[in-house]
Amino acid sequence: MAVIRNAPGEFSPEVVKLLQTFGTQSAIAIQNARLFREIEEKSRQLEEASHHKSQFLASMSHELRTPLNAILGFNEMMLDGLCGEVPEGFNDPLQEMQTSGKHLLRLINNVLDLAKIEAGRMELALADYAVNAMVEGVRSTLRPLAEAKGLEFSVDVPTDLPLAHGDAGRLTQCLMNLAGNSLKFTKEGHVAISVEPKGENLVFRVTDTGIGIAPEKIDSLFTEFKQTDATIASEYGGTGLGLAITRQFIEMHGGRIWVESAPGKGSAFIFTIPVQAKPA
């Protein structure tokens, strides 16, 4: 910074001090402007990266689903006898292929859901929904599974609940994950879903009389691929992603989820969400 004046002579100490302050302030202002520009550039780069990620996800989803469509489709047609009578002994292996293919599809869907959440590209589709109808939908989907295992499967939702606001599709997915887990890990006894209004919130409880969870395993339960034991995946199936996704969706609704469990006695997965979820 240069200061020039027309009259000869020295600057008074006051003026020098003032100019010094002025100089320091200018330097700070320039620095701030630079930082600001850098932040702008960084945020543009982030935006671009996030956009690339979305594009990648969309392509990935297509690239994975297209061959799987042919695999599952031809398999279904063979099972339906559209390719001729199914030879003796072929039915079981074909059925296994269908089951594994569907499992792969669930994995793909879950991985993409998680990736979308991480890329910040997952948006809730908020609308009014009837809690009763939502829970009833979950019950009717899972009932055959409960019956096949001889488990009691009950639902307890007050009939006078007002319409709630949230993403009923994603909440259904959460309840399906939790109740599906309960049915999977329960050999005898019952599985129950209950809903209770509590102030501005709804408290959902999914309880079972299943194998339970050891206290030291509870913390990592909601982390990706952390089924408490590696053998669990092979014995009970599942993608190891359901709880991680469930937690994300509950938190996106402004709620939280936790678990109370005792090994050998059973588990209770409890989540609360606002009756009226607000857009993020």
Add this chain to the structure above:
Amino acid sequence: MTAKTILYVEDNEANRKLVRLLLTNTTYRLIEAFDGEEGVTQALEARPDLILMDVQLPKISGLEATRRLRAEPATAKTPIIVITSFALSGDDLKAKEAGASAYLAKPYGPRDLLALIRNIVPED
């Protein structure tokens, strides 16, 4: 009665084969196109009774092809089932906006697809 014609626009050979096999024992006549542009050309030439349109196609997308067909008087009212496999939400909405009559997500079950086809254009 003449057989109902279905146009399937899909670039993946295995999936075209799948639908070919699915329709073997029906009275439907199947014609195929491999990319969006050809899909539009074929639709305008052959005037099919129903179009199955994949979304991600070479040249122009299935959504763009659907939009172009909706703008043509000859195909403005032809039923179009859009088949998508995108990961991002709002796919069904985008298909509707482009003018799709129905929407199916990949992987679709052949049984479901045939039921949907029969529902929209009953077999003779």
